[in-house]
Amino acid sequence: MKTIEQINEKIRNGSAVVFTAEEVSRMAETMTPAEIAEEVDVVTTGTFGPMCSSGAFINFGHYNPPIRMEEISLNDVPIFAGVAAVDAYIGATSESAFDETYGGAHIIEALIAGKDVKLKARAKGTDCYPTKEVQTVINKNTVNEFYLFNPRNAYQNYSVAVNSQKHSIYTYMGSLMPHMENATYSTSGELSPLLNDPELRTIGIGTRIFLGGTQGFVSWYGTQFNTQKPKNKYGIPTSNAATLAVIGNAKEMSTEYIRAAYFEKYGVSIFIGIGIPIPVLDEDVAKAVSIRNCQIETSVVDYGLEDKPVIGIVNYGELRSGTIRVQGKEIKTGSLSSLEKARKIAEELKKWIKNGEFLLSQPVEMMPKNSSVKGLEQRS
Amino acid sequence: MKKRFVFRFSPDTVKKPLMSYLVREFNIDVNIWNADISYGREGKLVVELEGDENSIEKGLAYARSIGVNCSPSIKELQFNREKCINCGSCTSVCFYGALQINQESWELNYDPEQCVVCGLCIKACPLQLFSISREEE
Ligand code: SF4
Ligand code: SF4
DSSP: OHHHHHHHHHHHOOOOOEEEHHHHHHTTTOOHHHHHHHHOSSSOOEEEEOOOOEEEEEEEESSOOOOOOEEEETTTEEEESSSSTEEEEEEOOBBBBBTTOBHHHHHHHHHHTTTTEEEEEEOOSSSSSOOOOOEEOOOOOOOOOOOEEEEESOOOOOOEEESSSSOOEETTEEEEGGGGEEEEEOOOOGGGGGSSSOSSOOBBOOOEEEEEEEEEEEEOOTTTTOOOOBTTTTOOOOOOOOOOOEEGGGGOOOOEEEEEEEEEETOOOEEEEEEEEEEEOOOHHHHHEEEEEEGGGEEEETSSSSTTEEEEEHHHHHHHHHHEEETTEEEEESSSSOOHHHHHHHHHHHHHHHOOOOOOOSSBBBOSSSSOOOOOOOOO | EEEEEEEOOOOGGGOOOOHHHHHHOOOOOEEEEEEOOTSSSSSEEEEEEEEEEHHHHHHHHHHTTTTEEEEEEOOOEOOOGGOOOOOOGGGOOOOSEEEEEEETTTEEOOOOGOOOOOOOHHOOOTTTTTTEEEOOO
């Protein structure tokens, strides 16, 4: 048994033993959870995938004479103006009025890169905010705050997508070829944050994390947080389950770990890089972080049919091999999230902790234990 | 000599056997890279012709004489490698082995030699890193 404070003490004096989740999974082939708990203090995880439910708050600063911005666009991408005079929210999936392949995600990426962005704002004009229109150019150094606040990131597992129909379909899971010619999947398997802490024993509200290349925090449980999904014998939910809301200073982030994307005939999305450290407090945590790709299973879903039926179960070892077998058919797989970047994130976080630049945090509050997801019904 | 060409057929010329004639009469090896063609309709073939220069010239002259429009294909896949995030989405739609993820480093490997310019990766890459260079008419 270790406490977070004891681990932090070791981080401060440079003696903490830190491994990535992949390294620990290899160690677990010859070591018991008790030995891992004894030897390892922190395990770092990482993921870099498209996470649509993301965006950034921005405060432009007051204009003279002031304006109560009611309609705002950045490079012709409409952004949410329904918060105070010069506060706004850049939703990652908001699309340009002139180019559907360009949207909020691209604005966020451009601002992080330090580029200039065209601001247009309109208002009705009030006694205290008389200006009705502003057109100017901003960048991350001209604005006050600019921070990511993503309502739903880091999904704990996600289904694999295939398409049984006769024609291709284009989805947020990428291009799905007809007759189940290909399958796409997301999440970084044994490196994925919430798959290494399936019961959310150590990750909670207030947990300090790696977000987009800088330190950020878990701010809340993510939207559509679900604890009711069926689990396999290793305690892993076999489809999308828990999620996280995260927050962090976008001014300090890097386009290496935040990238805009456009999915054909679906729309704009954003790749977000997240890494979460897991303190190895005891044997149970050690066992959880030892999980291997072949033990992480996920459902295969037919996106070609309206009710999206589950048509099989595969594991990440199979997915990574390049082909899976579903209903007797060999299917070519492709990942939507980047394992190469996920590894970089876990390594970077490991380096920060080893250098004493990143301390672990005790969650302020744990995540809900009983949470399910409702649909939207027609009512009157 | 080995060179790639685009053959365009009108509904009439589609009915004439051209490929076998090129092989038989001009001793040209024909490798079909992409075909969008059906009997009685307009169509397009992307072929790689291999043989001596003179025979290829003669073969092309013959194709033109029966009304097939031939142009050298410089159609190539352009790939903006620098911006690639190595996700691997594109690999699941490349059925010719031109795009593969390295199982060790998880970096994307693009082999232009294998690419038949089918164009499927263009829509599959969420960072829009592929495009096709314009074909010479
Ligand atoms: S154009 Fe077709 S063959 Fe060439 S790399 Fe793209 S998917 Fe593969
Ligand atoms: S889909 Fe695009 S970003 Fe992803 S590996 Fe292929 S080329 Fe790179």
